[in-house]
Amino acid sequence: xxxxxxxxxxxxxxxxxxxxxxxxxxxxxxxxxxxxxxxxxxxxxxxxxxxxxxxxxxxxxxxxxxxxxxxxxxxxxxxxxxxxxxxxxxxxxxxxxxxxxxxxxxxxxxxxxxxxxxxxxxxxxxxxxxxxxxxxxxxxxxxxxxxxxxxxxxxxxxxx
Amino acid sequence: xxxxxxxxxxxxxxxxxxxxxxxxxxxxxxxxxxxxxxxxxxxxxxxxxxxxxxxxxxxxxxxxxxxxxxxxxxxxxxxxxxxxxxxxxxxxxxxxxxxxxxxxxxxxxxxxxxxxxxxxxxxxxxxxxxxxxxxxxxxxxxxxxxxxxxxxxxxxxxxxxxxxxxxxxxxxxxxxxxxxxxxxx
Numbered sequence: 001x002x003x004x005x006x007x008x009x010x011x012x013x014x015x016x017x018x019x020x021x022x023x024x025x026x027x028x029x030x031x032x033x034x035x036x037x038x039x040x041x042x043x044x045x046x047x048x049x050x051x052x053x054x055x056x057x058x059x060x061x062x063x064x065x066x067x068x069x070x071x072x073x074x075x076x077x078x079x080x081x082x083x084x085x086x087x088x089x090x091x092x093x094x095x096x097x098x099x100x101x102x103x104x105x106x107x108x109x110x111x112x113x114x115x116x117x118x119x120x121x122x123x124x125x126x127x128x129x130x131x132x133x134x135x136x137x138x139x140x141x142x143x144x145x146x147x148x149x150x151x152x153x154x155x156x157x158x159x160x
Numbered sequence: 161x162x163x164x165x166x167x168x169x170x171x172x173x174x175x176x177x178x179x180x181x182x183x184x185x186x187x188x189x190x191x192x193x194x195x196x197x198x199x200x201x202x203x204x205x206x207x208x209x210x211x212x213x214x215x216x217x218x219x220x221x222x223x224x225x226x227x228x229x230x231x232x233x234x235x236x237x238x239x240x241x242x243x244x245x246x247x248x249x250x251x252x253x254x255x256x257x258x259x260x261x262x263x264x265x266x267x268x269x270x271x272x273x274x275x276x277x278x279x280x281x282x283x284x285x286x287x288x289x290x291x292x293x294x295x296x297x298x299x300x301x302x303x304x305x306x307x308x309x310x311x312x313x314x315x316x317x318x319x320x321x322x323x324x325x326x327x328x329x330x331x332x333x334x335x336x337x338x339x340x341x342x343x344x345x
Contacts, residue, residue, distance in 0.1 A: 021162055025166055035192035035280035091276065101255075
């Protein structure tokens with residue numbers, strides 16, 4: 001289907017009031033540093049936040065295993081918590097949580113049934129994230145991080 | 161040409177995310193940048209109810225929310241009868257960074273897309289893009305939203321690629337401190 005050209009509208013710009021001058025914007029590096037510092041301060045709370053999501057993941061797995069009628073809801077919850085962990089970890093310096101969360105969301109995406117083997121794979125991802133939080137592994141985790149990601153990826157590949 | 165300055169204290173921002181940790185992170189970054197007028201909403205429906213009274217200059221929304229997800233919220237905002245609401249610049253956040261997701265975000269009417277995890281630097285970069293490059297809106301039978309021609313991931317299926325035309329337009333000068341990242345806009 002070919003799109004018709006359409007009408008172009010120039011709406012009022014509510015953001016103009018915040019900008020002074022016509023040249024390219026120069027941001028004081030101190031402003032960015034201040035924002036980064038605030039995030040660094042929040043890192044202290046992150047392990048508690050991540051633990052909440054990890055606990056919720058475990059609860060969703062237990063629910064999925066215990067009540068087949070609620071499987072669709074539980075799968076959705078597993079996906080949502082994995083996506084939250086993926087989306088937050090790296091922002092607080094826990095890149096490995098993001099990497100493991102990414103693997104788990106990809107494993108759960110469009111999944112409608114969960115076999116016994118699938119549950120084992122899901123739990124392996126949860127255990128890995130739990131270990132990262134427990135051992136306070138920041139960044140990509142170096143060699144340990146690579147081993148964890150490769151091990152989980154292999155587990156998923158073998159399940160196909 | 162002299163450099164411009166941004167006074168973030170002039171701006172009001174609405175944050176829509178069902179995860180309160182994420183809302184805390186975003187609010188903390190925005191406050192550190194100097195934004196004083198902030199409103200948080202835990203879901204799309206709450207945001208829609210509050211947006212008229214709050215009047216945000218920028219709206220930041222997550223994609224994955226229930227029952228109304230980010231794309232549904234954006235479409236509802238773009239259909240508003242109130243000009244200040246339907247033209248509000250929107251930055252969509254998502255844990256998804258796949259091309260088709262970015263494209264879907266663009267096609268529902270967002271100005272910018274930011275893949276999680278969010279950092280102070282990446283959020284600042286998106287805010288600056290929105291402030292520095294205000295978009296015209298395009299109204300067709302199929303679409304109402306910011307002009308998608310400043311776009312590097314191709315046109316929606318079956319539509320003309322108008323990027324060639326756009327490439328003749330002057331490009332914005334990005335601040336050295338904040339490099340451009342993957343963007344829907």
